[in-house]
Amino acid sequence: MANQVSNGSNHVSTKPPPEPSPLRKAKFFQANMRILVTGGAGFIGSHLVDKLMQNEKNEVIVVDNYFTGSKDNLKQWIGHPRFELIRHDVTEPLLVEVDQIYHLACPASPIFYKYNPVKTIKTNVIGTLNMLGVAKRVGARILLTSTSEVYGDPLVHPQTEDYWGNVNPIGVRSCYDEGKRVAETLMFDYHRQHGIEIRIARIFNTYGPRMNIDDGRVVSNFIAQAIRDEPLTVQLPGTQTRSFCYVSDMVDGLIRLMEGNNTGPINIGNPGEFTMTELAETVKEMINPNVKIITVDNTPDDPRQRKPNITKANELLGWEPKIKLRDGIPLMEEDFRKRLEIPRKK
Ligand SMILES: NC(=O)c1ccc[n+]([C@@H]2O[C@H](COP(=O)([O-])OP(=O)(O)OC[C@H]3O[C@@H](n4cnc5c(N)ncnc54)[C@H](O)[C@@H]3O)[C@@H](O)[C@H]2O)c1
């Protein structure tokens, strides 16, 4: 008889195996990895979302309160069947079922994180506790975007991950740097106490297209100033150094860390080190040789030097940055000119 299947016993079934749910054929059901990105409407977050969405097996949920981020950064994904955008503040509890969490939500520019310091520390502490709560409830792996600011004004140079830092606990930057240090502590306590799978990236200064034009960070400031024909404002003394990583390199490093087997903390940054005067001169030379460079007052506790040692990222993740500062600046200039509607002079 057709369709008869014997299982070796006396029982003979005439029924074919059940069809999978018709929902499985729907586009939104094909994902096999659901990923939460907090702060996904921001600068790094939106580039990370772009990369994650390129993989058809990923479904991405962004939560963001739009303090420094914007829906505009995600406009290409809004309405996509594998994408969801939720207006939500991470200081409030969240119930979602996900496999991975990239926890980025936190203002990153010193101007913005100092604007409401109590809110910044709540975001770092309560926000991270809430996201660890999600990870614990659903068994998700969670990656925290910590910062080179956990090294404070570093006395070890370049900075290695085993350096404990030199941080002012009561200064105007503490809401951010101490906030991130507590966030790292919470990550490790949840890991040790509850077995949560954690990943910690210590991100060094990152730049690229989509930064807010008036974000206040140095690369975006200098590029916007050069395009607008305004003096480049080097904060004194100008000899302080930073190391700048292009955003696509950063996103690559974050995904490698999430997918790999190491908890971190791992430095992710570009070791190319520049003084702020050198950066201003480079931007001037590349974008607007007629622009003036002026010096202005600095803010308290500005770190005097910063450069990542990336041996760990290299050995454990096979990662190293590819884009040099001189190759990244023109990519950012193009994006800023488009948004400012100021074309390059012929
Ligand atoms: N860009 C860098 O150079 C750098 C360096 C070190 C660490 N980081 C870290 O990387 C992450 C992303 O930085 P970025 O440069 O993209 O900054 P960003 O300000 O562009 O993005 C942060 C995002 O988080 C959102 N957000 C802030 N508070 C929130 C809250 N309470 N609830 C929900 N959403 C909230 C903002 O609206 C924004 O979309 C941050 O955690 C930052 O500390 C960045």
Ligand SMILES: O=c1ccn([C@@H]2O[C@H](COP(=O)(O)OP(=O)(O)O[C@H]3OC[C@@H](O)[C@H](O)[C@H]3O)[C@@H](O)[C@H]2O)c(=O)[nH]1
């Ligand atoms: O217009 C400006 C702005 C900034 N600066 C200088 O540029 C340097 C870098 O300042 P930024 O504001 O870009 O950034 P910072 O290095 O202070 O903090 C940064 O690094 C670590 C991250 O976690 C933070 O989120 C990020 O903003 C500082 O020495 C600052 O004094 C200028 O010289 N001119």
